[in-house]
Amino acid sequence: MLFVLAPVFDLFRLDLNLKHFFFLGMHWTLGLDDFVAGKIDVTQAAINIVLRGGLPILGTIALGAWVSWKYGRLYCGWLCPHFSVVETVNQLMRRTIGRQSLWDRHALSEKNADGTITRANPFYWPVLLALVVAFAFVWAIVLLTYLLPPTEIYGNLWHGTLTRNQGVFLGVGTVAFFVEFMFARHLFCRYACAVGLFQSIAWMGNRKAMVIGFNRRRVDECVDCNSACDNICPMRLNPRKIKRLIFTCTQCGQCASACSQVQIDNPNGSLLKWVERECALDKSARDFGHHDGIPDDCYGQDQKK
Numbered sequence: 001m002l003f004v005l006a007p008v009f010d011l012f013r014l015d016l017n018l019k020h021f022f023f024l025g026m027h028w029t030l031g032l033d034d035f036v037a038g039k040i041d042v043t044q045a046a047i048n049i050v051l052r053g054g055l056p057i058l059g060t061i062a063l064g065a066w067v068s069w070k071y072g073r074l075y076c077g078w079l080c081p082h083f084s085v086v087e088t089v090n091q092l093m094r095r096t097i098g099r100q101s102l103w104d105r106h107a108l109s110e111k112n113a114d115g116t117i118t119r120a121n122p123f124y125w126p127v128l129l130a131l132v133v134a135f136a137f138v139w140a141i142v143l144l145t146y147l148l149p150p151t152e153i154y155g156n157l158w159h160g161t162l163t164r165n166q167g168v169f170l171g172v173g174t175v176a177f178f179v180e181f182m183f184a185r186h187l188f189c190r191y192a193c194a195v196g197l198f199q200s201i202a203w204m205g206n207r208k209a210m211v212i213g214f215n216r217r218r219v220d221e222c223v224d225c226n227s228a229c230d231n232i233c234p235m236r237l238n239p240r241k242i243k244r245l246i247f248t249c250t251q252c253g254q255c256a257s258a259c260s261q262v263q264i265d266n267p268n269g270s271l272l273k274w275v276e277r278e279c280a281l282d283k284s285a286r287d288f289g290h291h292d293g294i295p296d297d298c299y300g301q302d303q304k305k
């Protein structure tokens, strides 16, 4: 909703007509019009560029790098509009074909973490296709409103008076987003998104960063489980594996929630939980035969087993 409404309320957008950004309802310019009009000198213009352009951009990058270094891809799992589409389409695709992705080799277990059953039903195909088309169309429109005034775009759409270029943008954008949402949404998150890659690299640089930890001391308790954590993962990862192999984890926490449901009657609780600092090393430093083991108290009273 924020992604859709941000341009409408001028929370954030670029206006190609005015050639500057809007931020929190205000015009965000570099203040160079005053320089062109001779109202400020070159020093003041340079200060404006640094304060209004350089600092906000560098500050945003620094904040993003710090959050990712410490907590991983939080933006992906909790804020990114693309990931919302990934999760929604995944769930409907599972209802339709029994898999979260067309590229998954095997059907997932019909049994959910909470014990309920979800059977694949091809009846959902029209619903799935309609949803993906709707997502693609809305995304194309919203993207356009990040570049041109939303009142103009929505007004033209309502009255059927889109310009040729606007119509072409919406048509091409809808087709491109449809293909991406349908066939390549995970691939985009894993390999093509610069924001995601940037966060993953920062995260990998900190071995003590927050990560989904696996209490391997209790690994035998997984025996009766149908790998509910693997089945639920929207990024199609195996959350019990080492950090390098879940490089694209979006910290959505769905695997830990699934395990909590599977182990609901187990007084020791979930085997998966977010850990950090020394407790994260079993996940991040365990590789190529090296493993430090799990320090005591990382998983609470259940750990001793």
Ligand code: SF4
Pocket (backbone or CB within 6 Å): 212, 232, 233, 234, 235, 236, 237, 238, 239, 246, 248, 249, 250, 251, 252, 253, 254, 255, 256
């Ligand atoms: S491994 Fe867990 S936290 Fe990471 S993306 Fe998969 S379900 Fe989400």
Ligand code: SF4
Pocket (backbone or CB within 6 Å): 221, 222, 225, 226, 227, 228, 229, 230, 240, 258, 259, 260, 262, 263, 271, 272
């Ligand atoms: S970690 Fe939890 S959800 Fe995953 S296989 Fe083991 S018991 Fe099942």
